[in-house]
Every structure is written in C-alpha cells, then in structure tokens.
Amino acid sequence: MPAVEMEGIFKVYPDGVVALRGVTLRVEEGEIHGLLGENGAGKSTLMRILYGEIKPTEGRIKLFGREVNFSGPWDAIRHGVGMVYQHFTLVPTFTVLENLYLALLPLNPDITPEEVRKLAEKKMEETGLRVPLGEVVENLPIGVQQRVEIIKALLQNAKILALDEPTSVLTPIEVEELFKTLRELKKEGITIIFITHKLKEVKEITDRVTVMRRGEVVGTVNTGEVSEKDLARMMVQREVVMSLQKSPANPGEVVFRVENLKVRDEAGIEAVKGVTLELREGEVLGIAGVQGNGQRELAEALAGIRLPHDGRIIFEGRDVTSLGAAERYKLGIAYVPDSRKVGLVGDMKIVENVILTNLPRVTSSGRIMWDAAESLSEEVIKRFDVVAPSVKAPIKHLSGGNQQKVMVGREIVREPKVFIVAEPTQGLDIGATEFIRRTILNLRDSGKAVLLISTDLDEVLQLSDRIAVIYEGRIMAVGRPEEFTLERLGLLMGGVDA
Ligand SMILES: Nc1ncnc2c1ncn2[C@@H]1O[C@H](COP(=O)(O)OP(=O)(O)O)[C@@H](O)[C@H]1O
Ligand SMILES: [Mg+2]
Secondary structure, eight states: OEEEEEEEEEEEOTTSOEEEEEEEEEEETTOEEEEEOOTTSSHHHHHHHHTTSSOOSEEEEEETTEEEOOSSHHHHHHTTEEEEOSSOOSOTTSBHHHHHHHHHTTTOTTOOHHHHHHHHHHHHHHHOOOOOTTSBGGGSOHHHHHHHHHHHHHHTTOSEEEEESGGGGSOHHHHHHHHHHHHHHHHTTOEEEEEESOHHHHHHHOSEEEEEETTEEEEEEEGGGSOHHHHHHHHHOOSOOOOOOOOOOOOOSEEEEEEEEEEEOTTSOEEEEEEEEEEETTEEEEEEOOTTSSHHHHHHHHHTSSOOSEEEEEETTEEOTTOOHHHHHHHTEEEEOSOHHHHOOTTSBHHHHHHHTTHHHHEETTEEOHHHHHHHHHHHHHHTTOOOSOTTSBGGGSOHHHHHHHHHHHHHTTOOSEEEEESTTTTOOHHHHHHHHHHHHHHHHTTOEEEEEESOHHHHHHHOSEEEEEETTEEEEEEOGGGOOHHHHHHHHTTOOO
16 A cells, blocks of 8 residues: 555645645555656655645645645644754754653644653664753754754655755765665664655666656656666756857857865865866856755855865966955956855945945945945946836845846846856746846846856756756766756766766
8 A cells, every 4th residue: 555645646835836746646555656857846845745844735645545634844743744954943052852752742742852862762662763851952963963853754654755966965885784774774663765866876776767857857767777877867957948149159268267166165075076067158068966065165166255174266377275255356267156145235325235245336435325326336236137116125026036136136236257147047037037047148248257147957058158067065066058968967966977
C-alpha cells in the first residue's frame, strides 16, 4: 500500500505564483523516494503541503490509503508525518533533551523530561542514531543537529519522514552517516522522502525517484533503471529557451581574475573550494548552479564583503584580495546582491537607498548634498524606467520589479568596470525581467565586464557569453553556451562530470 498519495495538487501562493500545477506523487511504504528538481520546481512547496504547513489550492492527500486534510503541522505529526527542513527548528540555547521534551509535550502533556530521556535512549539504541542529550544545541555540529531533528521526528512517531535537501548543509563524512541512518530507518519500516538536486545522491540512496520541473511531475522511475544522464535530462529539459535579441560579444582585456579562491560560510565551513575564473571587458560570464552551492559566498568575496581565506582576486592587474568593499567599490567594482532585503532598506526613501552605494558622489567635506542626491535618484528613475511617485517615497512602497530596478540602476549610474549581479530577476514579472536582462546586455555592449550569478538556467543561457557551472563550491566546467547541451548542464549542476 502506498504510504503517501498526493493527487492533483495545485498551489497558488497569495501573490499569484503558481508553484504546483496538478502534481501527483505516490510513495510506497518502506521505500526511500527521491524528489529531484531544479530550483523553483516546487519540491519544498509540495513537502510543506504534506506537512500541513500550507494548504493546497486544490488536490487530495491520502496516507496509508486514508484521506487526510491537515489543519497544521501538529495535525500532520499526529498522522505520522515527520519533516526535516534545511533550516532546523530547534531552540539553539536549549539542550538536546529540552528540545525533545518540547517536541513531545504537545502530543503528551503529562510526559516528564525523565521519560523523554528514556524514550530517546531507547530510540538511539534501536536506530544507532546517537545524539548527546545533555549538550546545548548551538554547540553541536550541523550534522548532529540534523540527527536531533531526525530523532525528534521518530520520537513523535513519524512513519513517513521527509528531508528537504538534507545534505546541502553537511560535510561528505556527515553525508555518509546520514545515508547509513536512512538505510537503518528504512529497515525499521520508515518511509522516506529525500529531496535533492544531486544526481549521485539520488543514485546512491533512493529506490525510486520522482522528477519535478516547474510545478509539474516529469515522471517517477525506478532508480536502478535510469542513468544519471536520464535524470539530468528529465530535470532540465525545457521548451526552447526564449531568446533575447543579442549582438555577438566583443570581449576585450581580462579585467578581473580570481585564482584558487577559497571562502568560508558563516558556520566556518568552506563554501568556495578553489575557484579560478577570468572575466573580460564586454562579456557576460554566467555562473550556473543550484542554490546553495557557494554562489553567495563567492559573490560576497568578489565584492569585498567576505574575506577569502585563500586565493587571490586580481583587478586590472592589481591584487585587491585584501581590499574591503568600499575600496573595491571606488575602483569600479559594483555588486548587486541576490536579495532586495539585503540590498535595500525598506523604510528608507528611494533617494536614501540610491545614495547608500553612491555616497562619495554626493558628499562634500562629509556632508550629503541633497540636491545632488535627488538628481542622481531622478536619473536612476528615468534611465531605468522606475515607476515611483517621488524620490522621497519609501522604497518599500514600490513593487518588487521597481525596487529591483533601483537596486540595479544605482550601481549602473556609477559606470562600474565590473558589474557583479546575483539573481537579478528573481520574483519579477515578465516586463521587469526583460528590462533588467536588457539592461545587463546593454552594459556588456558598452564594454563592461558582467559576472552574472543565477540559479535560473534560462537566464544564464539567455545572457551569458560564457558559462561556468558551480557545484559544491567548485567550478565543474567553463565554456561558451554552444558547448553545453541541456543534458550536460543538468549533469554538471547535479555534480556529475560531463
Ligand atoms: N511563500 C511563497 N510565496 C510565493 N511564492 C513562493 C513561496 N515559496 C515558494 N514560492 C515560489 O514557488 C515556486 C516553487 O518554489 P519551491 O517550492 O521552493 O521550489 P523548490 O523547493 O523545488 O526549489 C518558485 O517559483 C518559488 O519562487
Ligand atoms: Mg526547496
């Protein structure tokens, strides 16, 4: 009997995004079922529906043959669904035991911490999954915190355990341990849904796999009967990519060079593991890859916000590795981060947001010249087609597309030599997307060097003169777009040499 049947699931988010379009997922009891897909395919949305966190717009869910209709996660937990998210839900300052106690209390108000300890010890014995009950959670390595999440779900009596990209936060050794655990849980009869974009992991750990693309299921296959190539093709296959009118690139000198760059993330784990790249005037170099493969750390290191611990960054022949953001900025390196929440201050006026990165242009002996600031902002609004009542309006009153135009435009008016831009069109409508993409191409045509970091494969294919594929902090391959078939891109993005 299938443990999970999700049928005809549609999900339209309140902002109108259609995340799922009639998804059917069938997971057999006791199997490890992979859920594979690019960014934005709808995997997390589907799992949040299964966990009762959000409601489907349409569709039915059955667990072990019985229809369910969850009012919230606790309802799903009571029906035997466990979820391990990428971002853990533990209280960091509490001990492991305190966290487990908190997780069991709503299910059994009379339970005591001592009873939880006994249950936890028994569960650890049964599954071989060890966690230090007395330790404070925030002092534990990520891999152990994840184990706490799994134990927690098991103590809550999960029969179905879904893990959303569980390996993205783990070291290779921790991944092996996780896989051992999952095999052990499978023996115990637990049904596992394993979300990933890594092809090798699908091959290694899953029995069957469902591939999703753009809110739809491409197919469900027995893992043993398909190759990594087959999976890559299913994952990235698309209708012909809409092409933008684009003149041939006319690349000039190398302006920016990155040599063997290594960068750590907040947790101190190496996220960029030796990246070497060259960027020329008059070209767009696109970095393709699934989110979380070191893109943000790479971009921040290039912008001077994050210090690399090894390697060099050379700009116009000069080593700028140890220069901070302000100094690099003065040299002509501009950076647009992957999130408007990071790049803009919502409560501040448009003009204040524009001068955030343009202070030297509008200050004189330490004082802001507001006339100059306002006319610079007017220029941004005019050149980048921003719809706004006035430069004094708070930026949060603008639509996402107009905010993005301000964030991109305020860098371009500075005439940077190197333009580093991450996820420039995320969440924008078609009109704003086209405008921003066109802007990026114009910049390249005017001889600037553009480094485009995007998890949107269509965007990378449309804009790039050369493409570099990043996976787990390493560049898997660099080449002209013609050198990559979609299948090859899918393999590289999934971590398979091709
Ligand atoms: N809370 C939300 N509000 C609006 N749109 C969302 C929300 N969460 C996800 N989306 C959108 O739904 C689509 C599917 O996203 P998601 O389920 O996160 O995909 P995946 O996990 O496969 O990367 C994407 O277009 C994403 O931008
Ligand atoms: Mg996701």
